[in-house]
Amino acid sequence: MHNAARLVLLLIVLSDLAVLGTTRLTSCIRGLAAQGVLLGLLPLLLAPQLSVHAVSLGLGTVAVKAVVLPWFLARAIREAAVRREIEPLVGFIGSQLLGALAIALAFAIASRLPLPPTQQSLLVPVSLATLMIGFLVLTTRRKALMQVVGYLILENGIYLFGLTHTESVPFLIELGVLLDVFVGVFIMGIVVFHINREFDSLDSTRLTELSD
Amino acid sequence: MTWEGGAALGILGIAAPAVPGIAVKTKSLLTGRRGAPVLQLYYDLWKLLRKGTVYSRTTTWVFRAGPVVMLASLLVATLFLPLDGRAAPAGFAGDLVVFAGLLALGRFALVLAGLDTGSSFEGLGASREVTIASFAEPTLFLCFIALVLATGEISLGGMLGTPLAVAWPRAGASLSLVGISLFVLLLAENSRVPVDDPATHLELTMIHEVIVLDHSGPDLALILYGGALKLALFGVLVVSVFVPRADLSGGVAVAVLVAGVALVAVAVGVVESIMARLRLNRVPQLLVGAAVLASFGIILQLH
Numbered sequence: 001m002h003n004a005a006r007l008v009l010l011l012i013v014l015s016d017l018a019v020l021g022t023t024r025l026t027s028c029i030r031g032l033a034a035q036g037v038l039l040g041l042l043p044l045l046l047a048p049q050l051s052v053h054a055v056s057l058g059l060g061t062v063a064v065k066a067v068v069l070p071w072f073l074a075r076a077i078r079e080a081a082v083r084r085e086i087e088p089l090v091g092f093i094g095s096q097l098l099g100a101l102a103i104a105l106a107f108a109i110a111s112r113l114p115l116p117p118t119q120q121s122l123l124v125p126v127s128l129a130t131l132m133i134g135f136l137v138l139t140t141r142r143k144a145l146m147q148v149v150g151y152l153i154l155e156n157g158i159y160l161f162g163l164t165h166t167e168s169v170p171f172l173i174e175l176g177v178l179l180d181v182f183v184g185v186f187i188m189g190i191v192v193f194h195i196n197r198e199f200d201s202l203d204s205t206r207l208t209e210l211s212d
Numbered sequence: 213m214t215w216e217g218g219a220a221l222g223i224l225g226i227a228a229p230a231v232p233g234i235a236v237k238t239k240s241l242l243t244g245r246r247g248a249p250v251l252q253l254y255y256d257l258w259k260l261l262r263k264g265t266v267y268s269r270t271t272t273w274v275f276r277a278g279p280v281v282m283l284a285s286l287l288v289a290t291l292f293l294p295l296d297g298r299a300a301p302a303g304f305a306g307d308l309v310v311f312a313g314l315l316a317l318g319r320f321a322l323v324l325a326g327l328d329t330g331s332s333f334e335g336l337g338a339s340r341e342v343t344i345a346s347f348a349e350p351t352l353f354l355c356f357i358a359l360v361l362a363t364g365e366i367s368l369g370g371m372l373g374t375p376l377a378v379a380w381p382r383a384g385a386s387l388s389l390v391g392i393s394l395f396v397l398l399l400a401e402n403s404r405v406p407v408d409d410p411a412t413h414l415e416l417t418m419i420h421e422v423i424v425l426d427h428s429g430p431d432l433a434l435i436l437y438g439g440a441l442k443l444a445l446f447g448v449l450v451v452s453v454f455v456p457r458a459d460l461s462g463g464v465a466v467a468v469l470v471a472g473v474a475l476v477a478v479a480v481g482v483v484e485s486i487m488a489r490l491r492l493n494r495v496p497q498l499l500v501g502a503a504v505l506a507s508f509g510i511i512l513q514l515h
Contacts, residue, residue: 010385013508021501093500100504107511125515 005045009126012038012160013103016133016153020099021092023084028149029073036066039156042163046123057174061159064178069152069185073145076189080196082143090140102132115164123164131157144192144204148185155181216462220295223470225287228444229253229437231477235404238481253440260433268426270330278325279427279434285318286441292368293448297457297465300369307367308356312349315401318438319345326423333415337422340492344407344419347499348400351393354506358390359453361513372449377456389509391453395479396502398446400495402439405484407495417489443480447473 015035019028040062047054090098106128115124134154138147162174233250240247249255267275291302292311323341326334360366362383363375380387400407403420415422424435451472457465490498 006385010389010512014505017501017504017508021497092497096497096500096504100507103508104511107515111515121515 005042006122008038008041008045009122012156013126013129016130017096017099019137019149019153020095020133023092025077025082025084025143025145025149026074028146029070029077032073032149032152033066033070035153035156036064036070037062039065039159042160046163060175060178064182065152065156068182072185072189073148076145076192079193080145082145082196088141088146090136095136095140098136099133102136103129106132123160127157127160127163129157130154130160133157142203142205144188144195147204148188148192151188152181152185214296214298214462216466217294217296217299217301220466220469221290221301223466224290224295224444224448225441227470228441229257230440231444231447231473232410232440234474234477235443235481235484238478239484242482242485253436257433257437260428260436261430263429265429265431268329271328271426275325275328275426276431278321278328279431279438281321282318283434283438283441285314285321286438286445289314289318290441290445293445293452294369294373295448295466295469296462297452297460297469298373298462300367300373303367303369305366307369308360308371311368312352312356315352315442316345316349318442322423322435325427329426331426333422334425336416337419340419341423344400344495344499347496347503348397351397351499351503351506354503354510355390355393355397358386358506358509358513361510362387362390372452372456374456374458376453377458380456383513386509386512387453389505389512391450393502393506393509394446394450394453395476396498396505398443398450398476399480399483400499400502401446402443404443404480406487406490406498409489443477444473447476450476 012035015031015038019031019035022028022031040058043054043057043061044050088095103125107125110125110128113124131154134150134152134157136150137153138150141147141150159177162177230250230253233248233253236252237247237250289311292300292307294300319341323338326338359371359376362379363371365371365373365375376387399405403410408419408421409417410421412418412421415425420439424432427435448469451469455468455472457468460468
């Protein structure tokens, strides 16, 4: 169980890097969906024994993060007819190097944090790395849809951090968080769609020119 | 060196031309063609060795030295790898720098030979080859650093030998990342598909092939054999990282190595049939990705 959880956490970092390195929005969303599945596996692998709590948390995560949200984003792409992130603010090589730097920073910070000893030492650094990479995607991509993807990765990082306390956090709060994210992305999807219909573009830099 | 090591060295030298053959055959079968025989390169080498060589009047000794230096440096580099999974025929502390240096020397000789012809196409190819190499070499060193951290050895023979088998249970994740990174390097260094297309016939799109356009006869045979040997060499590196063979008896270790390299060749063929060549400006991104994987491996070691 311990090794399987380790493997899943490593795969999560790799899916972060994959999202950082791809130009096609559909591959980014596929990466995000894969990350959702991995995140859904984690509560099951980390729980000392299989509980209803862990299983339902895993199932809920997979349903929201790996099925509903990617499906919704894929639909938004189809409606808005955007396929590629062509010119991000930081180039793809630059963002991959920044991603590596973020991972290094995350591991360095996590080893200095005064955390209680947990059963899975990789959980905190991976959550910090995912958080930072999500923030990187959120800030350096121009397409509004990619910024939504960045936001979701950021949220995945927070979710990972929350997993360190699965035993003490009530189930309802976690469900509430999942619902919040779902509604947030839902609204963002609708906004993105309307921006696209109004201005024929999803380039967020052009939104600075808005005035009433 | 054990007798198995010597035998493995001989097998590597003799069977190397079959490695690209396996890759091409796999690609052909997967894309619904019959393809050239696996041993095609042997026929080509035999044909080329019997031919005369044509030298352009603008070329100098640099052009003639290119293929010889390239092949010689690759042959010496082979000696640093522990083919029987225990010890390398040659080796000393820090020989991994020499290994990378020998690979670079071979490339340098070939690039100079290409530039010596004065052909603009070959200059173009030389510049591309060197550009790609400048991204590939740091990645190779990052992989080596991760291996050094995992095993505590600073010679190739040491770190790919017994200590690697000890390190696997402890640092398996990191070592698999290194292995994947090395496989990407294999594709880049040997001009295989996502980086370069060995089957292309248009000079403008070639990278490696265009440098050797002016070579003919035995010189070209040396280059082709050297290319096959380099592919086999990187195959040995990948297999050695993924399958530590120190616990196996000598003969079995060599058999596993041969099977492993053949499998790597099949993997190359599979990659070639499912991927298109990347645009030239996307190639650095692939190699930086490999470097990031290797550095993630290093971070995991330090954790």
